[in-house]
Amino acid sequence: MNESLRYGKTLTGWGRTAPSHSTVIEPHRTQQIASLVTDAKSGRGVIGRGLGRSYGDAAQNAGGAVVSSAALDRVLEFDTEAGTVRVEPGVSIESLLQLLVPRGWFPTVIPGTGRVTVGGAIASDIHGKFRYGSFSRYVESAMLATPALGEVEISAVTNPDIYWATSGGMGLTGLITEATLRLHPIETSMMRVDTQRCVNIDACMAAMLDESFGERYSVAWIDCLASGASLGRSVLERGEHATVDELPPSHRNEPLRYSNGIRIAAPPWAPSGLLNKWSMKAFNELWYRKSPRTLHRGITRIPAFFHLLDMVTGFNRIYGTRGFVQYQFVVPYGEEAVVRTILERLAATGCASFLAVLKRFETTSEGMLSFPMPGWTLALDIPVARAGLSELFDGFDRLVADAGGRVYLAKDARVSPEMFGAMYHRLDEWRDVRARVDPNRVMRSDLARRLGL
Numbered sequence: 001m002n003e004s005l006r007y008g009k010t011l012t013g014w015g016r017t018a019p020s021h022s023t024v025i026e027p028h029r030t031q032q033i034a035s036l037v038t039d040a041k042s043g044r045g046v047i048g049r050g051l052g053r054s055y056g057d058a059a060q061n062a063g064g065a066v067v068s069s070a071a072l073d074r075v076l077e078f079d080t081e082a083g084t085v086r087v088e089p090g091v092s093i094e095s096l097l098q099l100l101v102p103r104g105w106f107p108t109v110i111p112g113t114g115r116v117t118v119g120g121a122i123a124s125d126i127h128g129k130f131r132y133g134s135f136s137r138y139v140e141s142a143m144l145a146t147p148a149l150g151e152v153e154i155s156a157v158t159n160p161d162i163y164w165a166t167s168g169g170m171g172l173t174g175l176i177t178e179a180t181l182r183l184h185p186i187e188t189s190m191m192r193v194d195t196q197r198c199v200n201i202d203a204c205m206a207a208m209l210d211e212s213f214g215e216r217y218s219v220a221w222i223d224c225l226a227s228g229a230s231l232g233r234s235v236l237e238r239g240e241h242a243t244v245d246e247l248p249p250s251h252r253n254e255p256l257r258y259s260n261g262i263r264i265a266a267p268p269w270a271p272s273g274l275l276n277k278w279s280m281k282a283f284n285e286l287w288y289r290k291s292p293r294t295l296h297r298g299i300t301r302i303p304a305f306f307h308l309l310d311m312v313t314g315f316n317r318i319y320g321t322r323g324f325v326q327y328q329f330v331v332p333y334g335e336e337a338v339v340r341t342i343l344e345r346l347a348a349t350g351c352a353s354f355l356a357v358l359k360r361f362e363t364t365s366e367g368m369l370s371f372p373m374p375g376w377t378l379a380l381d382i383p384v385a386r387a388g389l390s391e392l393f394d395g396f397d398r399l400v401a402d403a404g405g406r407v408y409l410a411k412d413a414r415v416s417p418e419m420f421g422a423m424y425h426r427l428d429e430w431r432d433v434r435a436r437v438d439p440n441r442v443m444r445s446d447l448a449r450r451l452g453l
Helices: 031-038 093-103 118-124 160-166 201-208 277-290 302-306 315-319 336-349 389-402 417-423 427-437 446-450
Strands: 005-011 020-026 046-049 065-068 075-079 084-087 105-107 139-146 150-154 175-185 190-198 217-222 234-241 296-301 324-332 356-361 375-383
Touching: 031 065, 031 139, 031 150, 031 175, 046 118, 046 175, 075 093, 084 093, 093 105, 093 118, 093 302, 118 175, 139 160, 150 160, 160 427, 190 201, 190 302, 201 217, 201 234, 201 336, 201 356, 296 302, 324 336, 324 389, 336 375, 336 389, 389 417
Parallel strands: 020 065, 046 065
Antiparallel strands: 005 020, 075 084, 084 175, 105 175, 139 150, 139 175, 190 234, 190 296, 217 234, 217 356, 324 375, 356 375
């Protein structure tokens, strides 16, 4: 096959909102990407797409072209001595884990789903659970196909301005054609996990700040319907890669044996009202009560700790045919009142969030449009059928922006250009770099049009 596959398709993000129709192009060799970008006319432009896990409109391009990396999923080089791996942009985190873990290596930063491509991970500058910051800090180098400069090597050392405009730049500086990642050594394929209940959000934050544990990862599930003294009651998990000595005797013979586990499929259709205040209240009560009353240490598999929802194929369908919005924000340390206020408003309105996850960051990413900064990040999944949701989120935007925080573009589907500009203070710097690599604005997406990029 010498030609890229082309077909028309209506696309959405993982939230299944704001569909738009594009011409999808599937190249089968990375060499074809450069010509797709440099030969493109501005028109409706071009954007890249991996596995479609950005929640909003970042990987859509109404009336234009969308370049899929589905067939660009080859591992090009794995250096077990240096602890690096060089891959094409369509390689997923899930497939990387299948390759790396049995050989004693682990990506330094991974997101809450394994079904994200390396190209998408760089474009979104994905983050993990707590330590080590964002994905792009551990990209040794990458090749980027740009409209004006052709294919260029980028890294924190080589063309750093283009690199940090691309990291978190949502694909608007060009398309990644390959990347080399720095890895972290591990002894086993298991995680040591400490689990505890927290009676409210203040207790949860205090526990997450307790450095005596020293784990690499921490994440808390939050009950958004709890109120009063129980506001933000939580189940906190702290995780670390288990050593061989920490494994049960039955697992020590094959400490790096790796499996994604059993998969089940979500129903192909769910009514829009399935997730409501009452069903979520029952679920939240069950989830909280099943957790240990006191601190409990256990051993679990990597997918069960990092990617629990990946075990349910198509779980986004449970939000109903109209889809859902994920609202994820970060505010600096010292602005904990914003987290409490948002939880109070959710509880007061009875607005059900099936998944509410609290994490914290240690560092700020150097990406000009990257999301992480030192502070607290809360992610909320809410069905769009909920009345008054737009006004509720608009109020959240103002709280977050006034606190010096921001929303996550990889999850966003509705923030305004004005709020976006107020949250991202390096926007003009990013625009200057973009004007150099793409003066005719060939790289376009529905998100770019919505935000005036």
